Amino acid sequence: MIRVNDEPIAWQGGMTVRQMLSACNYLFPLVIVTVNDTLVSRGDFDTTAVPDEAVVKVIHLMSGG
Amino acid sequence: MKQLRIDLSKCDAGRNCEHECEQVCAEKVFKFDDPERAALHIRELPDGSALTIICDQCGDCLSICPTNALTRTKLGVVRIDKKVCVGCFVCLGYCDKDAFERAPGATEPYKCNSCGLCVKACPHAALEIVDVPVPPTRLAAAPTSAPTQGGH
Amino acid sequence: MSDCTNYDFTKRTEYLDGLARFKAAHRVLAEVPFKPGLPQRGYNHRSLYVNVGTLKIEEKPVTQQMKDIFVGGRGFGLWHLWNAVTPETRWDSPENEIVISPGPLAGNTQYPGSGKSLVVAISPQTDIPIDCNVGGYFGPLMKFSGFDALELQGKAAQDVIVFIDGQRGFIRIEAAPLEPIDSHVLAEVLTHMYAEDEADLRNVSVVSTGVAADHSLIGCLNFSWYDLRRKAVRLKQAGRGGVGSVFRDKRIKALVCRGPVVKGDMNNPVDLDTIAKLGIKMHKEIHALDDQQCHMRRQGTAHLVEVMDAYDLLPVHNFQYGNHPDTKNIASGVWDKRFTQATVDGCWYGCSLACSKGADGLVLTTGPYKGHTVTADGPEYENAAGLASNCGIFNSDSLLEVNFYCDTYGVCTITYGTICAFVMECWQRGILDAERTGGLEIRFGNSAAQLEMLHQMARGEGFGAIVGRGVKKMKEFFIAKGWGDPQLINDIGMEIKGLEYSQYMSKESLAQQGGYALTNKGPQHDEAWLIFMDMVNKQIPTFEDKAEALYYFPLWRTWFGLMGLCKLPWNDVEPANNAKTAEPAKVPEHVQNYVDLFNAITGAQINQELVILQSARVYNFQRIFNIRMGKGLREHDMPPYRSMGPVTVEEYESRAERYDMQLKEEIGVDPAGKTVAEKIALHRAHRTDRYNKLVDAVYKRRGWTPNGVPTLARLEQLGIDVFPEVVAVVKAHLPA
Numbered sequence A: 001m002i003r004v005n006d007e008p009i010a011w012q013g014g015m016t017v018r019q020m021l022s023a024c025n026y027l028f029p030l031v032i033v034t035v036n037d038t039l040v041s042r043g044d045f046d047t048t049a050v051p052d053e054a055v056v057k058v059i060h061l062m063s064g065g
Numbered sequence B: 001m002k003q004l005r006i007d008l009s010k011c012d013a014g015r016n017c018e019h020e021c022e023q024v025c026a027e028k029v030f031k032f033d034d035p036e037r038a039a040l041h042i043r044e045l046p047d048g049s050a051l052t053i054i055c056d057q058c059g060d061c062l063s064i065c066p067t068n069a070l071t072r073t074k075l076g077v078v079r080i081d082k083k084v085c086v087g088c089f090v091c092l093g094y095c096d097k098d099a100f101e102r103a104p105g106a107t108e109p110y111k112c113n114s115c116g117l118c119v120k121a122c123p124h125a126a127l128e129i130v131d132v133p134v135p136p137t138r139l140a141a142a143p144t145s146a147p148t149q150g151g152h
Numbered sequence C: 001m002s003d004c005t006n007y008d009f010t011k012r013t014e015y016l017d018g019l020a021r022f023k024a025a026h027r028v029l030a031e032v033p034f035k036p037g038l039p040q041r042g043y044n045h046r047s048l049y050v051n052v053g054t055l056k057i058e059e060k061p062v063t064q065q066m067k068d069i070f071v072g073g074r075g076f077g078l079w080h081l082w083n084a085v086t087p088e089t090r091w092d093s094p095e096n097e098i099v100i101s102p103g104p105l106a107g108n109t110q111y112p113g114s115g116k117s118l119v120v121a122i123s124p125q126t127d128i129p130i131d132c133n134v135g136g137y138f139g140p141l142m143k144f145s146g147f148d149a150l151e152l153q154g155k156a157a158q159d160v161i162v163f164i165d166g167q168r169g170f171i172r173i174e175a176a177p178l179e180p181i182d183s184h185v186l187a188e189v190l191t192h193m194y195a196e197d198e199a200d201l202r203n204v205s206v207v208s209t210g211v212a213a214d215h216s217l218i219g220c221l222n223f224s225w226y227d228l229r230r231k232a233v234r235l236k237q238a239g240r241g242g243v244g245s246v247f248r249d250k251r252i253k254a255l256v257c258r259g260p261v262v263k264g265d266m267n268n269p270v271d272l273d274t275i276a277k278l279g280i281k282m283h284k285e286i287h288a289l290d291d292q293q294c295h296m297r298r299q300g301t302a303h304l305v306e307v308m309d310a311y312d313l314l315p316v317h318n319f320q321y322g323n324h325p326d327t328k329n330i331a332s333g334v335w336d337k338r339f340t341q342a343t344v345d346g347c348w349y350g351c352s353l354a355c356s357k358g359a360d361g362l363v364l365t366t367g368p369y370k371g372h373t374v375t376a377d378g379p380e381y382e383n384a385a386g387l388a389s390n391c392g393i394f395n396s397d398s399l400l401e402v403n404f405y406c407d408t409y410g411v412c413t414i415t416y417g418t419i420c421a422f423v424m425e426c427w428q429r430g431i432l433d434a435e436r437t438g439g440l441e442i443r444f445g446n447s448a449a450q451l452e453m454l455h456q457m458a459r460g461e462g463f464g465a466i467v468g469r470g471v472k473k474m475k476e477f478f479i480a481k482g483w484g485d486p487q488l489i490n491d492i493g494m495e496i497k498g499l500e501y502s503q504y505m506s507k508e509s510l511a512q513q514g515g516y517a518l519t520n521k522g523p524q525h526d527e528a529w530l531i532f533m534d535m536v537n538k539q540i541p542t543f544e545d546k547a548e549a550l551y552y553f554p555l556w557r558t559w560f561g562l563m564g565l566c567k568l569p570w571n572d573v574e575p576a577n578n579a580k581t582a583e584p585a586k587v588p589e590h591v592q593n594y595v596d597l598f599n600a601i602t603g604a605q606i607n608q609e610l611v612i613l614q615s616a617r618v619y620n621f622q623r624i625f626n627i628r629m630g631k632g633l634r635e636h637d638m639p640p641y642r643s644m645g646p647v648t649v650e651e652y653e654s655r656a657e658r659y660d661m662q663l664k665e666e667i668g669v670d671p672a673g674k675t676v677a678e679k680i681a682l683h684r685a686h687r688t689d690r691y692n693k694l695v696d697a698v699y700k701r702r703g704w705t706p707n708g709v710p711t712l713a714r715l716e717q718l719g720i721d722v723f724p725e726v727v728a729v730v731k732a733h734l735p736a
Helices: A017-023 B008-014 B020-029 B090-094 B117-121 C019-024 C064-070 C074-084 C138-143 C183-194 C198-203 C240-249 C272-289 C296-310 C332-338 C381-391 C396-409 C413-428 C447-459 C462-467 C471-480 C486-492 C510-517 C531-536 C543-563 C588-602 C608-628 C649-654 C656-667 C676-702 C712-718 C724-731
Strands: A002-004 A007-009 A031-035 A038-040 A055-060 B002-006 B041-044 B050-053 B070-072 B078-080 B127-131 C027-033 C046-051 C057-061 C098-101 C117-122 C129-134 C150-153 C160-165 C170-175 C204-208 C221-227 C232-238 C252-258 C358-363 C373-377
Touching: A017 A031, A055 C531, B008 B041, B008 B050, B020 B041, B020 B117, B090 C272, B117 B127, C019 C183, C027 C057, C046 C170, C064 C074, C064 C608, C074 C098, C074 C117, C074 C129, C074 C150, C074 C543, C074 C608, C098 C138, C098 C240, C117 C138, C117 C240, C129 C221, C129 C240, C129 C543, C129 C608, C138 C204, C138 C221, C138 C252, C150 C252, C160 C183, C183 C204, C183 C221, C183 C232, C183 C252, C183 C396, C198 C204, C198 C221, C221 C240, C232 C373, C272 C588, C296 C332, C296 C381, C332 C396, C358 C396, C373 C396, C381 C396, C381 C413, C381 C447, C396 C413, C396 C447, C413 C447, C413 C462, C413 C471, C413 C486, C447 C462, C462 C471, C471 C486, C510 C531, C510 C543, C510 C676, C531 C543, C543 C588, C543 C608, C543 C676, C588 C608, C608 C712, C608 C724, C649 C656, C649 C676, C656 C676, C712 C724
Parallel strands: A002 A055, C046 C150, C160 C252
Antiparallel strands: A002 A007, A031 A038, A031 A055, B002 B127, B041 B050, B070 B078, C027 C170, C046 C057, C098 C117, C098 C150, C117 C129, C129 C232, C160 C170, C204 C221, C204 C252, C221 C232, C358 C373
């Protein structure tokens, strides 16, 4: 189990940041992701693993044109 | 089209010359004292290799100008029509080869027009103007990533 | 359709046949010469006043006080309007003004999004000032002709065109009896009529509306720009609040400005090199990153459609629900293909974000232009959400057609979307039926009825003419007729102060409820968009946190409207390292860009704090103006319940798990054994109470009384206590 923005989300082995975002339905492009307080840059979303029990923050920037 | 090319084996990253190409370009073509203002740049990088900034007249900028100030001449060279240019510098921002220049205080950019003066000035004959086919115009808004799909 | 490299996007129906005949019928009613000039450091220090009734045309000075307190753009608009009207002025009083003002930074060609004008008038829908932010070339061209603002007052005896020739130096009011007023025709005709040759076409911009503005209160203004590659006139909208209806009430057919050839230094800025450096930095940033971020260049704001759906924020069926299985039919993948990509779509020079996408080769299937081939501007997110998903219509072709007709008829698409959604739900709930609508089966999903209702509005007949009064007046009308439960009608009619909501679901975001309801003009999202910050990031959990966001962001966003700037380049693209900054939501590097831009053009030395102070003066002035006109107190900041929580059983049951959990965890009540109606009532009491606590916190943070009146201390802090009339309005509402 991981926590994303304080919500419990089911975890699978090998889950990447991209997969985590997909599981949360977080489609918004301008997001800032930290995994256990470490910033993950957008270019690394497909290659960075989210470990079990991780505390993840997905900070969305503003929208609203 | 007339395209400026450099042979780096002859150029030696500007180590064995006075950067005459840049000097003549800045002074004679664009009327600046400072060779930094040339429309081409030859630099030696820390690892000894050469960084060359040269316009290859690729025309990727043609689709980006809001006023159609960028067109190809009869010789295929991309030129800026200063009467029509509004000075937005989107071309300068978008050129992946950094081929556009702006001088302090200027309202328009400038660029290489394949005039060949640098070719004559080079003491090692490293530069030449060649005639190559005009490439197709590429769209500035061409996708580099897949468009997002919608719905659930 | 592919990305249109093989489609000839210069092909469309032309409307120039009648040009010579139209021009021959013009009669000059008044003409006054002026000395064309250019701004110095962003200001001409002159504004233009035109009364289309008395035919008075005169120049007025822009004073230092105006610059210090009102800065430009919306500030100048509000200041002129304040001086033109009394509390008794209504939208159709002759003394109502339409004020158009670009702003000191507008017209620079280097920084993306620098071509905006601000339009201010007393709104037919709200009876208080409306302010609109619009692209197109009119504002900068007028500025480079010599004027920082244009006031239009009075009412003409016949249809007139007001023409500002910034090359030859005259202003003319001419009777123009024959031209059709629909914008896609009129703007093309007048651009060609007033340009002296083909090269001159891009120096002409037309402000116009359309026939629907003659028969409704929801008319918008279109501001044109000449698209060189399409060889066509394009339109941007000053949409909200019915300014187009005021325009037509004054019997103005069009405003035309013919400006000088635009160059990059016409603001005569202090420091052009800094402006160029900032612009180039943004062009490089957009070039490198837009395609990985918001896809603005390819999709415009339509990239948001599926995003909002994913977060349960896309309005569906009159804001009942936040997503729908058919959203993919109107989502960005569709528009990426349908928009023509082979051209430059900036609504002012130098905007590399270039999000004014167009769909070419649209063959219209209904209405007076059936069979014509046109270019539809957009759709933007608001159009897709308002006209399509909120109405249960998930069809991209019908969206393009209704979007096109709204634009040419001069109808605000956001307003029409929310109006349609309201009447469609009224149909769903039996408040309306075929007898009451004159046979129009205006149910969710009926795109043909949506279009026909718009055509009726344009003709001024049938049910279409009724909906053109807007949601607020429709609610009153339906209730007076006894057509449904008054509470239900009031709950589902999404408007505040008379202005319809724009297209985001605020139901689950208390911060956004405040963001909409506490916006000066009415529920438009341009002051605050806080949904992610509130609901997803959970960054503003307390009332004070929300109040701080509702203090800062409206003031920051107001700033764009003082300057003549578009806010999209601020946060619809971000620098590569934005994530590493202390407050990424503010996009601090971009905020600093704007500070530097202001200083580089005007020679001032402001910083990020002073930016907020500049806005706060105008913002509070606008609040006081609202009070003066009768709608600026706490009671006017109360939203319809649909914007705050579930109104109906279906709404509750669609998210029963979430709402039951909230009953338990937030309200402290066990949902077991309770009927849905009881649970709805419990939610309502809780949410209403919560909203009022938010209002308390926001008013306090803004320096206002619990009734929403700016205090004298706040006025002094801002320096707007120098106006005795302003102080008098405030004093009348302060405790003795």
